[in-house]
Amino acid sequence: MAIADSTVRKQAEDPALPFRSAPHNIEAEQALLGAILVNNEAFYRVSDFLNPEHFFEPIHQKIYQIARDLIRAGKIATPVTLKTFLDATIDIGGLTLGQYLARLAAEATTIINAEDYGHTIYDLSIRRALILVGEDMVNVAFDSAVDSSPRAQIEDAERKLYELAETGRYDGGFQRFAQALTTAVDMAARAYQRDGKLSGIATGLDDLDRMMGGLQPSDLIIVAGRPGMGKTALATNIGYNVARAWRGEVKTDGHSVTVNGGIVGFFSLEMSAEQLATRIIAEQTGIPSNQIRRGAIGEADFERIKDHSIELQHLPLFVDETGGLSVAQLAARARRLKRQRGLDLLIVDYLQLLQGSTKRSSENRVQEITEITTKLKALAKELNVPIMALSQLSRQVESRDDKHPQLSDLRESGSIEQDADVVLFVYREEYYHVMRKPLESDREKFATWLADSDKYHGKAEVIIGKQRHGPTGTVELQFDGTITKFSSLAKVDHLPDRIG
Numbered sequence: 001m002a003i004a005d006s007t008v009r010k011q012a013e014d015p016a017l018p019f020r021s022a023p024h025n026i027e028a029e030q031a032l033l034g035a036i037l038v039n040n041e042a043f044y045r046v047s048d049f050l051n052p053e054h055f056f057e058p059i060h061q062k063i064y065q066i067a068r069d070l071i072r073a074g075k076i077a078t079p080v081t082l083k084t085f086l087d088a089t090i091d092i093g094g095l096t097l098g099q100y101l102a103r104l105a106a107e108a109t110t111i112i113n114a115e116d117y118g119h120t121i122y123d124l125s126i127r128r129a130l131i132l133v134g135e136d137m138v139n140v141a142f143d144s145a146v147d148s149s150p151r152a153q154i155e156d157a158e159r160k161l162y163e164l165a166e167t168g169r170y171d172g173g174f175q176r177f178a179q180a181l182t183t184a185v186d187m188a189a190r191a192y193q194r195d196g197k198l199s200g201i202a203t204g205l206d207d208l209d210r211m212m213g214g215l216q217p218s219d220l221i222i223v224a225g226r227p228g229m230g231k232t233a234l235a236t237n238i239g240y241n242v243a244r245a246w247r248g249e250v251k252t253d254g255h256s257v258t259v260n261g262g263i264v265g266f267f268s269l270e271m272s273a274e275q276l277a278t279r280i281i282a283e284q285t286g287i288p289s290n291q292i293r294r295g296a297i298g299e300a301d302f303e304r305i306k307d308h309s310i311e312l313q314h315l316p317l318f319v320d321e322t323g324g325l326s327v328a329q330l331a332a333r334a335r336r337l338k339r340q341r342g343l344d345l346l347i348v349d350y351l352q353l354l355q356g357s358t359k360r361s362s363e364n365r366v367q368e369i370t371e372i373t374t375k376l377k378a379l380a381k382e383l384n385v386p387i388m389a390l391s392q393l394s395r396q397v398e399s400r401d402d403k404h405p406q407l408s409d410l411r412e413s414g415s416i417e418q419d420a421d422v423v424l425f426v427y428r429e430e431y432y433h434v435m436r437k438p439l440e441s442d443r444e445k446f447a448t449w450l451a452d453s454d455k456y457h458g459k460a461e462v463i464i465g466k467q468r469h470g471p472t473g474t475v476e477l478q479f480d481g482t483i484t485k486f487s488s489l490a491k492v493d494h495l496p497d498r499i500g
Contacts, residue, residue, distance in 0.1 A: 023127045024056035025120055032117040033060060034108030036067055037078055037101065042111035043071050046118030054125035059092060063101070079105050126164065133160045158332055201262045201345055201386065204241025206488045207475045211464055212422065215242075215345060215386040219468075220377040220419055222351070224391040224410055225426035226398070230460060231390045232271065233279070233484035234426055235347050238388070239264045240280050242345050243317040262344025263316040265337050267330060269353040273319040277312075283485040284308045316341070326355045327375045338383050346383070348376070350390035351416070370415035377419045391416060393425075403432055407465050423466040428479060430456040460486060 035042040052065040066085045067077035075081065079101035092100040137157050144153065200214025215221060215238075225231045245261030268276050282289035285304045291297055292305065318337060325333075330348070337343050348354070356368035373389075380387040393409045405425040410416045417423065433456045439446070460479035464472045478487045 022056070022131060023124045025124055026057060026060075028117045028120045029055050029057060029060045030104055031108065032114055032121065033063055033067070034104040034106075035111045035114045035117070036064075037082070037105040038108045039111045040067075040071050040077055042114040043068065043077070045111065045115040050118045050122055054122050056121075056124065056128070059090065059100075062086065063104075129164055130161075133157065133164065136160075155329065159328060201242055202245060203238045204245070205238070205462075205475070205477060205486065207477070208462060211473060211475055212467065212470055215388070216421070216469070217384045217386060218381045219386045219421040220373070220380050221386055221388045221422040221424065222391050222410070222416055222420040223388060223424045223426060224393050224405065224416075226393050226403075226405070228431050229426040229428055230479060230484065230486065231426050232349055233479075234462070234486050235349055235388055235390055236266075236276065236279055236484070237283065237486045239266055239317060239345065239347050240283065240315070243315040246316050246344075248342075256342065258342070258344050263342045264318070264345045264347065265334060265343050266317065266319045266347045266349070267325065267333075268319055268321050268349050269323055269325060270349060271321070273321040276319055276321075279484055280312065281305055281308060282483040284312070286483055288482045289484070323353070324355065327372045330354065331375065331379050334379060334383060338385075343383060343385055346380075346385055346387045348387065348389040350392065352392050366415070373415045373419040377421075403427075403429075404461075404463065405465070417466065420466060421468045422464065425461075425463040425465055427461045427463060428456075428459070429461075430459065430479075430481075459489065 032042070032046065047068070050064075052061040052068070055061045055064055063082065063086070066082055070077040070081060079098065082101055083098055086097050088097050090097045095103065137153070140148075140153055140156075141150075144150075198209055198214035200212065200216040200219075202209050202214050203212075223231050223235055242262045243264045246258065246263060247260040248256045249259045250256045266276065271279075278289045278292055281287075282292060285301070285308050287297060287301050287305065291301075297305070318341065320333060322329075334343065334346055351369070351372065354372050356371045376387055376389055391410060393405055397403050397405055397409050404427055407417050407423060410423070433449075433453065458478055458480065460477045462475045462477060464470075464475070466472065476489045478489045479485070480487075
């Protein structure tokens, strides 16, 4: 630490240390501007990603901006037309403005290299932005306010870096249909290799997979229900099934790709990671989680838990239990997981516990939810993974005789319904049936209630209320409340014939 401190002091006190200028390439800027002035078509090769502020030299920023405005207005950008919009008294290395523009055009090379020059200018601009982030980190660390914590500074720096990483790309734009066609055929080939021959990731619940074709990349999937319906249980079951089925393959260039199943990121904003792990152990061992927590288990049960725990350790399932996350922080952490470990499915439990990224949005809850769902949908597209976000339903469900949920029951439903690609409702009539239990003294009502109990016991419905690319409808599932596990419902016509 002493050596580091002395080094900092030495750099601060010694004026003889060399000054480093920010990364830039004036020649690349001149070459691109010259190409644009000679042939305005060169502008369209860089217009998708290059803005005036990406240039290092201020006069180049001004030239590019005016050329851009002229071309977009349907006019011609040449040294002659640009002169009228710039200060003619400017001296540029001993040249007048008119002479400098003429030289840019005279020394211009072919427009074939225009895109490469644009990429060079853009990349150097990103490097300069990185330097600014680093300088800001140093300055804030030296002169931090009394009420400022290092953790807050780290989160702020991380946010800036990931915002930079998000904008630091020049891909996108139109593509040839042949390219899209190749992508579609590749998707079909991958579907053929997957379990169940699905285009998306299999949930492990066969009937649901048949209706949805699996969980599709870039989809925002909302799983909604009233408290006690089993939203978290369903999400946990699906997350475990996807992680358990994961199989990867290393390509010739050294990077690995998912062949089956997927790497799962789980943001558990309500439950701790330990509670989530206990649930999964209960689901897999068949031992109720309340018995595991109380230690009310025998030696055989403990051995079963130990065996399953060893197997679960190798699951590609990553849990973030941080509460009070903003949607921007969640996005940054999801991007980091994607880069470091890979990511095929993201689960958020649950939507209403997320915060918006601006103070203004927190003043209006509907506006805040709109921002959250919009950004989650954008994140799903950016990472090209399905995002499953859980959501609470409003209390108006309870006031109806038929308590099956509808799209209008979604809290702040407008934005959630609009941004979601798929909306799933979890519904268990058994939950309400238990609450309607009559007194045993009323024998007739009690007998009727008891007869209906078998009909509802252990059954759940997943209602597909919205699906952009598929049918809506209801899928019946088996639900074991003691271990909070959903599974495919065994149908009578699918059961084996009885002997005797």
